[in-house]
Amino acid sequence: MQFSERIEKIPPYLFAELDRLKQEKIAQGVDVISLGIGDPDTPTAPFIVEAMKKAVEKSEHHVYPPYEGIKEFRQAVADFYERRYNVPDLNPKDEIIALLGSKEGIAHISLAVLDPGDLLLVPDPGYPVYSTGAVFAGAESYIMPLLPENRFLPDFGKIPSEVADRAKMMFLNYPNNPTAAVASMDFLKEAVAFAKKHNIIICSDNSYSEIFFDGYRPPSILEVEGAKDVAVEFFSLSKPYNMTGWRIASLVGNKDVVNALLTIKKNLDSGTFTAVQEAAAVALNHGDSFIEDMRKIYDRRMNKMIPTLQEMGIKVEKPKGSFYIWAPVPNGMTSIQFTRDLLERTGVIVTPGTGFGTHGEGFFRISLTQPDHRIDEAVERLAKTQVYA
Ligand code: MLT
Numbered sequence: 453m454q455f456s457e458r459i460e461k462i463p464p465y466l467f468a469e470l471d472r473l474k475q476e477k478i479a480q481g482v483d484v485i486s487l488g489i490g491d492p493d494t495p496t497a498p499f500i501v502e503a504m505k506k507a508v509e510k511s512e513h514h515v516y517p518p519y520e521g522i523k524e525f526r527q528a529v530a531d532f533y534e535r536r537y538n539v540p541d542l543n544p545k546d547e548i549i550a551l552l553g554s555k556e557g558i559a560h561i562s563l564a565v566l567d568p569g570d571l572l573l574v575p576d577p578g579y580p581v582y583s584t585g586a587v588f589a590g591a592e593s594y595i596m597p598l599l600p601e602n603r604f605l606p607d608f609g610k611i612p613s614e615v616a617d618r619a620k621m622m623f624l625n626y627p628n629n630p631t632a633a634v635a636s637m638d639f640l641k642e643a644v645a646f647a648k649k650h651n652i653i654i655c656s657d658n659s660y661s662e663i664f665f666d667g668y669r670p671p672s673i674l675e676v677e678g679a680k681d682v683a684v685e686f687f688s689l690s691k692p693y694n695m696t697g698w699r700i701a702s703l704v705g706n707k708d709v710v711n712a713l714l715t716i717k718k719n720l721d722s723g724t725f726t727a728v729q730e731a732a733a734v735a736l737n738h739g740d741s742f743i744e745d746m747r748k749i750y751d752r753r754m755n756k757m758i759p760t761l762q763e764m765g766i767k768v769e770k771p772k773g774s775f776y777i778w779a780p781v782p783n784g785m786t787s788i789q790f791t792r793d794l795l796e797r798t799g800v801i802v803t804p805g806t807g808f809g810t811h812g813e814g815f816f817r818i819s820l821t822q823p824d825h826r827i828d829e830a831v832e833r834l835a836k837t838q839v840y841a
Contacts, residue, residue, distance in 0.1 A: 521550025577808030604633035627773030
């Protein structure tokens with residue numbers, strides 16, 4: 453059998469590998485606590501589940517859904533953007549579509565924008581699917597390093613102008629996965645100006661925008677005046693509403709880019725189950741206080757984990773957004789050495805920084821998406837190690 457060269461270029465999917473490691477340890481009898489993947493442990497809110505139960509009973513929902521998504525869902529996204537970000541002018545008709553989760557849209561948008569040999573600007577460390585999309589399209593990725601000395605923001609001034617001129621698209625993601633860094637409005641303005649100057653489409657991945665702490669509120673790039681000329685944003689229901697398994701997100705913003713992805717999707721999938729979209733619209737319209745409760749849960753977990761890491765001698769500050777902690781590995785170990793050592797000593801799985809790219813070396817990521825008692829148990833096991841100081 454022969455497979456495509458493309459397949460050879462795709463590395464093992466990070467979170468599938470972590471899952472394999474977890475199953476291996478469980479089979480050995482280890483009581484594993486996985487702080488690896490960012491998959492909320494708390495169930496989807498009961499009012500969303502109830503809406504789904506009602507929606508699934510409707511036989512008119514059992515046929516193919518509209519490719520762009522149902523009107524109610526797209527309107528709910530527009531209303532959410534107006535209420536939450538003060539972005540009042542998103543037109544549900546042609547500036548918003550439904551996705552089968554933002555991962556799907558992120559992977560496919562490269563097929564809509566990039567030809568073989570084209571250039572994509574990707575943050576490193578970053579969500580692995582950004583550069584996998586470029587591989588699918590036969591395009592090249594140019595790495596924008598996210599460095600601690602630049603608060604994990606790309607330095608546009610360091611991108612050579614011939615690279616910037618060649619680039620067709622760029623991914624940004626704040627609050628950031630994996631570094632938990634946040635971006636100011638000034639940075640987003642700079643990004644839009646840079647993109648306009650070099651004719652680059654910005655794909656803002658705003659999957660973590662609703663998880664924030666201590667008075668900070670992450671913006672949307674669409675709040676920047678004129679952003680819609682060059683930018684689209686992925687907004688996912690997975691993390692704010694604990695709906696990772698439901699596969700529902702949206703792409704919003706520049707209508708030409710939205711339409712280009714829709715063209716790809718019309719030929720690839722047949723839309724998101726209408727009942728899921730109906731329940732998702734209910735989530736968007738009535739879920740603000742649920743998200744508020746989720747924020748309190750993650751805040752509590754942060755306030756437990758951060759001091760434990762600090763007491764272990766790990767230099768880390770509480771982030772302003774996301775449910776991730778991005779911390780330097782202690783004792784000069786590599787990311788992989790540390791995560792393996794930690795797993796052997798404590799049964800706790802964390803994600804090695806290099807899983808997110810070469811600039812993740814020297815770091816590891818903790819995801820606070822385990823029930824409180826398991827976080828407590830992880831904190832206790834970490835505190836007991838006393839070997840990393
Ligand atoms: C992560 O852990 O980085 C995310 O949960 C992965 C994803 O959203 O696909």
